[in-house]
Amino acid sequence: MTLLSSLMDYYYESMYPELKILEDKRLAIVVKLKKMIFILLFACIGFCFFLIQSGFFIPLHAFILSGMFSFLIYMFIYRHEIAGYKSLFKDQIIEKIIYFINPVLVYEKADYIQEGEYVLSGIFPQNYDRYSGNDLVYGAIDEVSIRFSNLHVEEKRHDKNGKEEWYSLFQGLFFVADFNKDFQGKTFIFPDFAQRTLGIFGEWMQGLNMSKGELIKLDHSEFERLFVVYGDDQIESRYILSHALMERIVDFQHKTGKRLSLSFVHTKMYLCIDYKKELFEPILSKSLLEFAHIKDYFELLALFIGIVDAFKLNEKIWSKR
Amino acid sequence: METFLIVAGIIGLVLVLMYNNLISKKNQVDNIFAGLDAILKKRYDLLPNFVSSVQEYTAHEKTTLEKITSLRSEAMQSSLKSDSKIALDNQLSQALNGLMLNVENYPDLKANENFLHLQRTLNELEEQISAARRAYNQSVTDYNNAIEMFPTNMMASFMRMERKTVFVTKEGERKNVDVKNLFQK
Numbered sequence: 001m002t003l004l005s006s007l008m009d010y011y012y013e014s015m016y017p018e019l020k021i022l023e024d025k026r027l028a029i030v031v032k033l034k035k036m037i038f039i040l041l042f043a044c045i046g047f048c049f050f051l052i053q054s055g056f057f058i059p060l061h062a063f064i065l066s067g068m069f070s071f072l073i074y075m076f077i078y079r080h081e082i083a084g085y086k087s088l089f090k091d092q093i094i095e096k097i098i099y100f101i102n103p104v105l106v107y108e109k110a111d112y113i114q115e116g117e118y119v120l121s122g123i124f125p126q127n128y129d130r131y132s133g134n135d136l137v138y139g140a141i142d143e144v145s146i147r148f149s150n151l152h153v154e155e156k157r158h159d160k161n162g163k164e165e166w167y168s169l170f171q172g173l174f175f176v177a178d179f180n181k182d183f184q185g186k187t188f189i190f191p192d193f194a195q196r197t198l199g200i201f202g203e204w205m206q207g208l209n210m211s212k213g214e215l216i217k218l219d220h221s222e223f224e225r226l227f228v229v230y231g232d233d234q235i236e237s238r239y240i241l242s243h244a245l246m247e248r249i250v251d252f253q254h255k256t257g258k259r260l261s262l263s264f265v266h267t268k269m270y271l272c273i274d275y276k277k278e279l280f281e282p283i284l285s286k287s288l289l290e291f292a293h294i295k296d297y298f299e300l301l302a303l304f305i306g307i308v309d310a311f312k313l314n315e316k317i318w319s320k321r
Numbered sequence: 322m323e324t325f326l327i328v329a330g331i332i333g334l335v336l337v338l339m340y341n342n343l344i345s346k347k348n349q350v351d352n353i354f355a356g357l358d359a360i361l362k363k364r365y366d367l368l369p370n371f372v373s374s375v376q377e378y379t380a381h382e383k384t385t386l387e388k389i390t391s392l393r394s395e396a397m398q399s400s401l402k403s404d405s406k407i408a409l410d411n412q413l414s415q416a417l418n419g420l421m422l423n424v425e426n427y428p429d430l431k432a433n434e435n436f437l438h439l440q441r442t443l444n445e446l447e448e449q450i451s452a453a454r455r456a457y458n459q460s461v462t463d464y465n466n467a468i469e470m471f472p473t474n475m476m477a478s479f480m481r482m483e484r485k486t487v488f489v490t491k492e493g494e495r496k497n498v499d500v501k502n503l504f505q506k
Contacts, residue, residue: 181448217459217463218455218459219455219458219459233356234349234353234356234456234459234460235353235356235357235360235449235452235453235456236452237456238452238453238455238456239448239449239452239453242448242451242452
């Protein structure tokens, strides 16, 4: 609450004057887009009549074709208009919120977690064809090095008719941090669907899946209900997943309400949070001068930056000191 | 004849799977116990140094230190069964935890770098032992379930497999000594 009230002070004192200029820009874009919709609507109707009159199309086809054509033009204009605004929004809002939460963190709006790290995490072993991301945040909190960014990883697939389509393997936030204990092996944590839906049979099936290592059954009922764990060393996986850490992961799962996957590899902790959308993007329909709107971005960023504290990654075990 | 062969084949296959399942569970228990034993051994190796660095400063902890030394010598006997080893380890952990609490009374000891290093290492080993105990308990539970549940219980009794005991930690011992807190007092 104290942090939120100091954010409010920071918002009005340090951000508000510049936001007014950005808000004018947002309003100008909204007006421009509304005008564009109006013009395109007329153009669409005109084009539709023209197609019908030409005699080559039946009314339904003419309507669909002109509608699609207008929509494409609108999307082109929308993207063009929003590009500059988006960049300014990230500079003046996202970067400043991050600075407010922790000034030692660095924000690179166009950068993202490197493919090497994504592959090294081992969470998604599938081959992918398109890898993109943005909004990289990195730095050290209490001597714990962290990095996180938006990621969108896709695979090219073909449907029954041979038509090419893009399938998302992962879209959301990818978080990497130094772990507070030393370990040699690999431990993976995934959401548990099989056991929850199929019970003992699901657990038996999970035991057969050896691609990630052995099935690790843990002595925390809520954690076991939510997650399935694989690892290449029964003892080491439990050394990593102490009762306290399992409790913290369960709490974090409840807090986000999102699908979480984690891995512990090469003394690092990798955490993937599924969002199915890009985070930290501007919403044109919402005013920047409303604190509640800015608060949403703050809460999301505070949640991610707070992972170090939530998982107590800063409480290093003796040998890591 | 053909049906008989198919049924016999299926029964044979089920028996093989049951046998392999029981053996893999038994081996899992042995493997994890070997892992636990390795960590316990690390702790035993560390204890002579620890005891000698503590006894220089702590005249009143003689009994506890002697107890630790004798427990260590007992636990290091190779002829010990897993149950006895587990019981000795519990007693040793208890004695060490008690000693760690009493360290508070010896400011000179608390300032000794060598002691602090040994204490840190022991604490880390305690974490690893705790993980190994949990892994061992889980593997014993899986093993015990397999030898008691139908139909594998029939095969298990034929193979003369017996229940194994899990680690039971007393409520007071569950919480590791928070040395960091102790030193901040």
